[in-house]
Amino acid sequence: MSGHLQPIKLDSYKPLRELVCENIRQAIIDGTFSPGERLMEIQLADEMGVSRTPVREAIRKLELEGFVVMIPRRGTYVADISIKDITEIYEIRISLDILAAGLAAERITDEELEQLNGYLIEIGQHIANNDMDKIVEVDTAFHDMLYTASRNERLRSIINNLREQMTTIRGRSMSYPGRLVETMDEHRNLVEAIAAHDVERAQYAARIHLENAEHTLMRSLSEHLPQKKA
CATH class of the missing domain: 1.10.10.10 (Winged helix-like DNA-binding domain superfamily/Winged helix DNA-binding domain)
Structure with missing residues (x-):
C-alpha cells in the first residue's frame, strides 16, 4: 500500500x-x-x-x-468503477435529478435563484481562466443549491452519495472538448425553467443535462480504452 x-x-x-x-x-x-x-x-x-x-x-x-x-x-x-457501474449510477441519478429539479421549480426562493445565477457567472469566469478545479468546485455548489431548493433532505443525501461515487472520473466529462460550453447552456436552461417555476421544463432540462454528461463521459472513456489490433 x-x-x-x-x-x-x-x-x-x-x-x-x-x-x-x-x-x-x-x-x-x-x-x-x-x-x-x-x-x-x-x-x-x-x-x-x-x-x-x-x-x-x-x-x-x-x-x-x-x-x-x-x-x-x-x-x-x-473499488475500480466499471462501465456497468457508471451506467447504473446515471440511470438512478437522472431519475433523482429530474425529481429534484421539479421540486426546486416549485419551492425555490428568490435568494436561492440569485445564488444559482451567481454560480453561473463564477463558472464562466473559471472557464475563461481554464481553472478546472474551480469549475468542478463551483459546479458542485451549483447542484447542491438545486438539491437544497428541492426541500427534500433524503433526496439530497441520496444524490450526493451517488455523485461521490463518480468524483474520481467526473473531470473527464467536463474537460472533454466543447463540453464546458454545452454545460453552461444546459445550466442556463435549467435555471431559467426553475425561475419560471415551470416544473415540466425544469425536469426536461435536468434530464438533458445528465444524459449529455453521461454520453460525454462514455465517449471520453472509450477513447482511452486500449484499441484491439486488426
Whole structure:
C-alpha cells in the first residue's frame, strides 16, 4: 500500500470515525490510493494515529458508498468503477435529478435563484481562466443549491452519495472538448425553467443535462480504452 494519510486532528466537532472516513475517502478521490490497491487497517490506523476501530467503521461506510470492495478472506480493496457501474449510477441519478429539479421549480426562493445565477457567472469566469478545479468546485455548489431548493433532505443525501461515487472520473466529462460550453447552456436552461417555476421544463432540462454528461463521459472513456489490433 503506497498511500500516505495525514494524521487525524482531534480538534473537530465531528466523530472520530467520520474524520477517518473523510480522510480515506479523500485519499481515494485524489488518487493517493489507486483502483485495485489493497487497504490495510493496521497501516491506515498507524498513519492517521488512531486505533483500528474507527478505521474498520470507516471502511464499512466506504463500502456502502462504493469506494471500496471487501472480499472475504482476501481483504479490502479500492473499488475500480466499471462501465456497468457508471451506467447504473446515471440511470438512478437522472431519475433523482429530474425529481429534484421539479421540486426546486416549485419551492425555490428568490435568494436561492440569485445564488444559482451567481454560480453561473463564477463558472464562466473559471472557464475563461481554464481553472478546472474551480469549475468542478463551483459546479458542485451549483447542484447542491438545486438539491437544497428541492426541500427534500433524503433526496439530497441520496444524490450526493451517488455523485461521490463518480468524483474520481467526473473531470473527464467536463474537460472533454466543447463540453464546458454545452454545460453552461444546459445550466442556463435549467435555471431559467426553475425561475419560471415551470416544473415540466425544469425536469426536461435536468434530464438533458445528465444524459449529455453521461454520453460525454462514455465517449471520453472509450477513447482511452486500449484499441484491439486488426
